[in-house]
Amino acid sequence: MKILVVNCGSSSIKYQVRDMTDESLLAVGLLDRVGIPGTTLKHEPVGKDEVLIKKDLPNHTEGMKLVLEALVNPEYGCIESMDDIGAVGHRVVHGGEHFAESTVIDERVKEVIRECFDIAPLHNPPNLMGIEACQELMPNVPHVAVFDTAFHQTMPPESYMYALPYEVYDKYRVRRYGFHGTSHFYVSHRAADMLGKPYEECKIITLHLGNGASMAAIKDGKVVDTSMGFTPLEGLVMGTRSGDIDPAIVFFLMEKMGMNAQEANNFFNKKSGMLGLSGVSNDLRDVLEAAASGNERAQIALKVYYNKVRGYIGNYIAKLNGCDCLVFTAGVGENGIDIRENICKDLDYLGIKIDSEKNNVRGKEVDVATEDSKVRIFVIPTNEELVIACDTYDLTKSS
Ligand code: AMP
Numbered sequence: 001m002k003i004l005v006v007n008c009g010s011s012s013i014k015y016q017v018r019d020m021t022d023e024s025l026l027a028v029g030l031l032d033r034v035g036i037p038g039t040t041l042k043h044e045p046v047g048k049d050e051v052l053i054k055k056d057l058p059n060h061t062e063g064m065k066l067v068l069e070a071l072v073n074p075e076y077g078c079i080e081s082m083d084d085i086g087a088v089g090h091r092v093v094h095g096g097e098h099f100a101e102s103t104v105i106d107e108r109v110k111e112v113i114r115e116c117f118d119i120a121p122l123h124n125p126p127n128l129m130g131i132e133a134c135q136e137l138m139p140n141v142p143h144v145a146v147f148d149t150a151f152h153q154t155m156p157p158e159s160y161m162y163a164l165p166y167e168v169y170d171k172y173r174v175r176r177y178g179f180h181g182t183s184h185f186y187v188s189h190r191a192a193d194m195l196g197k198p199y200e201e202c203k204i205i206t207l208h209l210g211n212g213a214s215m216a217a218i219k220d221g222k223v224v225d226t227s228m229g230f231t232p233l234e235g236l237v238m239g240t241r242s243g244d245i246d247p248a249i250v251f252f253l254m255e256k257m258g259m260n261a262q263e264a265n266n267f268f269n270k271k272s273g274m275l276g277l278s279g280v281s282n283d284l285r286d287v288l289e290a291a292a293s294g295n296e297r298a299q300i301a302l303k304v305y306y307n308k309v310r311g312y313i314g315n316y317i318a319k320l321n322g323c324d325c326l327v328f329t330a331g332v333g334e335n336g337i338d339i340r341e342n343i344c345k346d347l348d349y350l351g352i353k354i355d356s357e358k359n360n361v362r363g364k365e366v367d368v369a370t371e372d373s374k375v376r377i378f379v380i381p382t383n384e385e386l387v388i389a390c391d392t393y394d395l396t397k398s399s
Contacts, residue, residue: 001086003389008130020393027078034063043070045078061133089392093123095147102146102391144392151185152178154222178226180208182384184216187329203320210330211239217316239282242272277301325376335362351375
């Protein structure tokens with residue numbers, strides 16, 4: 001069976017096609033600037049040349065049509081006809097408290113995704129738009145939703161409750177949810193394989209360090225805690241997000257800078273983090289370069305970044321009462337050699353010792369800890385799309 005994986009953003013559609021007989025990748029692609037002038041499709045069929053198609057498209061349904069045409073194109077397609085696609089897996093950011101697992105999409109599931117618009121206004125509406133566009137174009141195959149929040153639903157109340165009046169939880173479902181769950185799930189399972197231990201017996205700390213960044217503490221196959229909260233704004237310092245701050249700063253700056261709620265939301269989500277602190281860029285490569293050439297703000301920004309991650313490592317080791325391995329993943333975690341080094345240095349009291357030579361590696365599945373390090377340090381490239389494809393296949397193969 002072949003599976004189409006779709007990740008729909010407000011103006012983009014990312015996709016993959018996989019043959020689930022051996023999980024092999026047949027094509028990947030990105031349709032960018034949907035609904036904005038300059039729509040571009042970059043389609044990369046495995047074993048053939050990549051193609052770029054420029055064609056302005058007004059909405060996601062028209063966008064999906066162009067993607068499906070590319071998939072069956074006789075020259076650069078990857079399948080013979082749309083009948084080859086047995087099911088479609090959709091990334092959905094927020095499933096609220098309703099979904100601890102992936103699920104086949106029916107009207108009720110769509111209703112829940114809609115109910116979560118309030119708490120995920122940037123993500124769930126385009127996710128649902130993508131689902132409805134695909135359902136319209138492929139009405140005869142099952143569609144599956146894979147939620148970023150699902151894996152974290154095993155968190156206990158002491159990790160997911162905020163110390164706010166209980167009514168705001170009851171009434172508005174204000175609690176910690178956590179995100180990047182599919183990535184934490186994938187890399188923690190790979191880590192258990194690398195440890196050679198049953199997943200249900202491992203203590204794992206996963207560090208998904210990308211433009212958005214989060215960590216998770218996983219014990220006996222369950223998430224004990226994760227750094228993102230009610231929204232992806234909580235936790236680590238990110239490309240443009242502040243991460244943890246004193247909430248009083250929000251009211252203070254709203255008053256001082258005359259910001260309304262939406263402007264404040266934008267300020268802490270889009271203008272803060274490494275970009276705001278360094279004044280250089282949200283991209284850590286640029287910040288590293290600036291720091292190396294003496295830019296003091298960039299140097300401070302990096303120290304704040306490391307300090308926050310190291311604090312969470314200590315926090316999570318305490319909550320797990322030990323740790324078998326740290327797992328670095330996503331753009332920064334997989335490629336940031338200096339960043340891994342700076343995060344892990346001087347943590348030998350916690351049993352964490354990084355080997356600088358082994359650590360001189362990018363984008364490969366490898367153990368970079370010293371022989372005598374009590375805690376293994378893995379670099380594991382994440383593969384959220386593979387998890388979506390596998391879940392979709394498992395839920396639909398007998399239908
Ligand atoms: P992601 O969100 O997982 O796609 O990660 C994207 C981020 O990875 C970029 O914004 C960069 O900050 C970061 N990144 C990519 N390559 C490197 C590298 N060689 N060193 C440090 N950071 C990197």
